[in-house]
Amino acid sequence: MNILIIYPRLEPHKDFHYMPLSALCVAAKLLSNGHEVKIHDERITRLGGSDAEWADEIMISSYTGFQLSDMYRLAKIIKAAHPRKKITLGGPHATIFPLQCIVDPYIDFVWTGYAERGEFDMPWHLINIEDYVNPATERFIYISSYSCPGQCTFCAQKTRRELCFLPMDKAERDIDALMNLYPFKECVMFDATLFTKPDRALKISQIMKKHNLKWICDGRADEICKTPLDWLDDIIKSGLKQITIGLESGSPHIIEMMQKGKNYLEKFQRCAEILSCYKRNKLKMVSGVIFGCPGETPDDLRDTISYIWQIKAINPNFFISTTFYKPLPDTKMADMCKEYGYQEPQTLAEWAQRGAEGHYLYNQFQDAPWIEDKDEYRRIYDEFVINNKELFI
Numbered sequence: 001m002n003i004l005i006i007y008p009r010l011e012p013h014k015d016f017h018y019m020p021l022s023a024l025c026v027a028a029k030l031l032s033n034g035h036e037v038k039i040h041d042e043r044i045t046r047l048g049g050s051d052a053e054w055a056d057e058i059m060i061s062s063y064t065g066f067q068l069s070d071m072y073r074l075a076k077i078i079k080a081a082h083p084r085k086k087i088t089l090g091g092p093h094a095t096i097f098p099l100q101c102i103v104d105p106y107i108d109f110v111w112t113g114y115a116e117r118g119e120f121d122m123p124w125h126l127i128n129i130e131d132y133v134n135p136a137t138e139r140f141i142y143i144s145s146y147s148c149p150g151q152c153t154f155c156a157q158k159t160r161r162e163l164c165f166l167p168m169d170k171a172e173r174d175i176d177a178l179m180n181l182y183p184f185k186e187c188v189m190f191d192a193t194l195f196t197k198p199d200r201a202l203k204i205s206q207i208m209k210k211h212n213l214k215w216i217c218d219g220r221a222d223e224i225c226k227t228p229l230d231w232l233d234d235i236i237k238s239g240l241k242q243i244t245i246g247l248e249s250g251s252p253h254i255i256e257m258m259q260k261g262k263n264y265l266e267k268f269q270r271c272a273e274i275l276s277c278y279k280r281n282k283l284k285m286v287s288g289v290i291f292g293c294p295g296e297t298p299d300d301l302r303d304t305i306s307y308i309w310q311i312k313a314i315n316p317n318f319f320i321s322t323t324f325y326k327p328l329p330d331t332k333m334a335d336m337c338k339e340y341g342y343q344e345p346q347t348l349a350e351w352a353q354r355g356a357e358g359h360y361l362y363n364q365f366q367d368a369p370w371i372e373d374k375d376e377y378r379r380i381y382d383e384f385v386i387n388n389k390e391l392f393i
């Protein structure tokens, strides 16, 4: 069969894009079953009639958010032109809401869960690698595990997704093959936390070193603290230029509500101390901070600001990136928001509409009913963002 895999747009306007890893993973599986496969990335070119014409079946990957609205737009266009072509929807949103998706008139089949678990090498030849090269960074993305052992109540990482580690020899082959196609300078490892298994982090660092790549990864503070120091030293000195470690909040009561784990703020501080030893390697410690969580008060925000400065004093290479909290489906925190009157879409069409409205865009102060004393919260928030530019990455 001829199968067209579509990766819809993730954001309305952007010049450079990361490679569509999910579409490549789906393609790898289909190729192994003997199908003819093409990948269409709507961020690179607009869907033309000939691709849909060529395909016997169409598969689309989507997250919740803007991408879902673009998926829906494309599904409507395809069905209008080719009413008999079958469309399969997969990816995180379909995995959470298979029933809402299957009753939709534009979707014929729904796939839940992973298309593969690392059995196949990445079919890089299906995309034009140069389309994904930002000349300013020459950076590619890769992932060597799916999901996360954490329990954070705001996060969609583990919604109906089991923890899955892909074989390390496959990761090495994929990265070797990609480097043969383009001499990338940097890699972002998008594993939720690379330090769940420190031996894997060490192996990845060796692959990065072999290719002389600068790299960036995510880690959890508790796991980094548990990594043997000599391994951490090797990992950092292999060319690691940034570790992203979720802080989320400096308020003990919000951290507890987020289920970040026992003594999280102490562990985070310890992690800042350990990483501060790598000033000479210019290692940046970057942390996401989430504002506007359910039940958050102006005092919680003040606690967060003072904690951030406390960490900055320990590690001058500490920076933050911020986001305004948006409820993600099938998370505990979204359920808390519902108690404050948040109404979740009930159909695929409504979710697509919500995505189109920019609901998931970063850093927009939301008129969230779940923030306590909102005007005061907003005043402190605006003042913090305007007057503390040196903290932001």
Ligand code: B12
Binding pocket: 010, 011, 017, 018, 019, 020, 021, 022, 023, 025, 026, 059, 060, 061, 062, 063, 064, 065, 066, 067, 088, 089, 090, 091, 092, 093, 096, 111, 113, 114, 115, 116, 117, 141, 143, 146, 147, 155, 156, 157, 158, 190, 191, 192, 326, 328, 329, 360, 361, 362
């Ligand atoms: C990289 C990334 C991004 C990048 C984009 C990458 C790109 N390609 O351009 C950026 C930074 C832009 C991004 C943005 C956002 N992201 Co993001 N992102 C990720 C991350 C870290 C990796 C995604 C990835 O490539 N995974 C690897 C692929 C292989 O996994 P996968 O997509 O799940 O695909 C597997 C299965 O789902 C399935 N599958 C997928 N598609 C299909 C299709 C078919 C037909 C089939 C059969 C199977 C199938 O098979 C695959 C494995 O074989 C994930 C977390 C993670 N570690 O996965 C979050 C994640 C996908 N993001 C998430 C979110 C919420 C966002 C934002 C909405 C954040 C926000 N603003 O609040 C924005 C979206 C932008 C917007 N405006 O709407 C959520 C999605 C949750 C959800 N309900 O959909 C995740 C899970 C993170 C989380 N912890 O909450 N993101």
Ligand code: SF4
Binding pocket: 148, 149, 150, 151, 152, 155, 156, 157, 158, 192, 193, 220, 246
């Ligand atoms: S926020 Fe990070 S540590 Fe927590 S569950 Fe999500 S990916 Fe895991």
